[in-house]
Structure formats: structure tokens, C-alpha cells
Amino acid sequence: MLLKFTKMHGLGNDFMVIDLVSQHAQLSPKLVRQWSDRHFGIGFDQLLVVEPPTDPEMDFRYRIFNADGSEVEQCGNGARCFARFVIDKRLTQKQEIRVQTAGGPIVLKVRRDGQISVDMGAPRFQPADIPFQAEAEAISYPLEVAGRQLEVMAVSMGNPHCVTLVDDLDNGLVEQLGPLLEQHPRFPKRVNAGFMQIIDAHTVALRVHERGAGETLACGTGACAAAVAGIRLGRLQSPVHVRLPGGTLQIEWAGGNAPVFMTGPATRVFEGQIRV
Numbered sequence: 001m002l003l004k005f006t007k008m009h010g011l012g013n014d015f016m017v018i019d020l021v022s023q024h025a026q027l028s029p030k031l032v033r034q035w036s037d038r039h040f041g042i043g044f045d046q047l048l049v050v051e052p053p054t055d056p057e058m059d060f061r062y063r064i065f066n067a068d069g070s071e072v073e074q075c076g077n078g079a080r081c082f083a084r085f086v087i088d089k090r091l092t093q094k095q096e097i098r099v100q101t102a103g104g105p106i107v108l109k110v111r112r113d114g115q116i117s118v119d120m121g122a123p124r125f126q127p128a129d130i131p132f133q134a135e136a137e138a139i140s141y142p143l144e145v146a147g148r149q150l151e152v153m154a155v156s157m158g159n160p161h162c163v164t165l166v167d168d169l170d171n172g173l174v175e176q177l178g179p180l181l182e183q184h185p186r187f188p189k190r191v192n193a194g195f196m197q198i199i200d201a202h203t204v205a206l207r208v209h210e211r212g213a214g215e216t217l218a219c220g221t222g223a224c225a226a227a228v229a230g231i232r233l234g235r236l237q238s239p240v241h242v243r244l245p246g247g248t249l250q251i252e253w254a255g256g257n258a259p260v261f262m263t264g265p266a267t268r269v270f271e272g273q274i275r276v
């Protein structure tokens with residue numbers, strides 16, 4: 001059987017997107033790893049799956065698989081591509097789309113300028129919600145990595161993030177510490193490791209070593225986590241322009257239990273089909 005898919009990206013964070021509303025496929029971590037391989041497969045950071053909702057309040061269910069085959073709770077850049085996909089494929093006529101994810105409900109809005117705004121839900125900081133092993137919730141935590149004493153912020157956007165402030169994003173720390181933070185034992189479900197350089201109160205530069213995918217050109221939930229962490233530290237003010245290697249996202253957050261809003265582009269690259 002031939003399975004149709006669309007190759008898309010959000011600021012260079014790239015995806016294979018498949019509609020399992022009108023198609024059927026049996027996914028496995030092994031198959032996802034085969035497809036994600038950039039030499040022997042299609043090549044992507046994440047696989048995004050569009051399914052009918054199991055919650056009647058929602059328009060769709062959105063499932064996300066990392067390149068390593070792990071199924072995860074949320075993907076911000078993917079959410080924008082999800083909106084572009086379901087509208088282009090005429091799976092919905094709505095311009096405001098309610099989507100069920102393992103990390104909680106999100107709402108996608110297509111703006112007149114073609115950018116997509118996403119209500120990503122409220123960030124969570126309780127260690128148990130990340131999950132992160134800590135005695136109690138704090139704004140930041142000391143964490144030893146490779147003999148270095150870091151100070152990290154831990155945030156859940158449905159998926160786990162740790163954010164570290166750096167003075168220079170090109171001093172080799174991302175390459176050296178990213179993989180070690182991803183696997184750090186105090187993050188029992190692993191973690192996405194963000195490295196943030198503050199430019200001014202409304203602007204940061206960010207690189208993210210993603211759980212299950214390695215460093216990506218952009219990470220939407222990572223941009224949300226970094227902006228929220230900086231606002232909580234009192235170093236940033238909403239809106240925050242997050243400059244990632246692949247481009248810039250706008251993040252807004254009013255604090256507390258308010259939802260985080262992320263705005264940015266979604267790009268379709270090509271249509272394909274693969275034998276399953």
C-alpha cells in the first residue's frame with residue numbers, strides 16, 4: 001500500500017506529516033526510525049500524525065514522534081505545520097482549530113498574513129510535572145553536568161525543557177553539554193536542552209539540543225520554555241522575539257497560569273508517497 005505524506009518545516013525544524021483520518025498505517029518506533037533516516041529514508045526531525053479526536057470537544061488528535069521513534073507530548077513548530085496541513089488538505093474549513101495532544105489541548109489560528117498563532121497552554125513548573133528530580137519547585141536549580149556546575153530552569157510545555165543562560169552560543173557548550181543534559185538522570189523522561197543568550201528584555205538567541213532528535217534549526221516548545229524562563233527570572237518581558245538558527249518566533253506570556261502564545265510560519269516543501 002502507498003502512504004501519502006507531506007514534507008514540511010517550521011523555521012527549518014522539519015517534518016513528515018501524514019493524514020491518518022483518510023488513510024491507515026500501523027506505526028512503530030522501528031518504522032519511524034527508518035523513515036527519519038536522512039540517507040536511507042525520507043529524513044525528518046519529527047513525524048506528525050493527524051488523527052480523528054477521541055475528545056468530542058476537539059477537531060483533531062495530533063501525535064508526534066521524534067526521529068529516534070519516541071512518541072512525545074508536544075511539538076510547537078509542528079503545531080503550525082499541522083494547521084497549514086489540515087487546511088490545505090481540506091480536512092477542516094475552520095480558521096481556529098482545537099487540537100488534542102498528549103501534552104494537553106492547543107488551539108491553532110491562521111492569521112491573515114499567513115503566519116500561524118498557537119495557544120500552547122500554560123507552562124508548568126512543578127518538578128513532578130516536568131518531570132525533574134528536585135526537592136522543591138524553584139526558579140532555577142544547580143545541576144552538575146560533566147564536572148560543570150550549571151544553573152538551569154526547568155519548564156514543561158507538555159514536554160520537558162531545561163533552559164541554561166549562556167553569554168555566547170558559539171563557544172562549544174551546546175555541542176558538549178546538549179547530549180549530556182538530554183540524558184541527565186535527574187530528567188527521568190530525558191529533556192530538551194535549551195541554551196539562551198539574552199540580547200535585550202524582548203529579544204533572545206536560542207539553540208536547542210532536542211530530546212530524541214539532536215540539535216534542530218528551531219524548537220517551538222523550546223522557544224516558549226526559554227521565553228517563560230526568562231520572564232520568570234525577571235530578565236525578559238513579553239512579547240519575546242526568539243532568534244533560532246532557522247529564524248525568529250514571537251512568544252507572548254502574561255505570567256502565572258496564563259497560556260503561552262507562539263506565532264511563526266509553516267512551510268510545505270513537497271508531497272510524497274511511501275510503500276508501507
Ligand SMILES: N[C@H](CCC[C@H](N)C(=O)O)C(=O)O
Binds near residue numbers: 078
Ligand atoms: N524533541 C521534542 C519534540 C519536538 C519539539 C520541537 N520540535 C518543537 O517545535 O516544539 C521532545 O522530545 O519533547
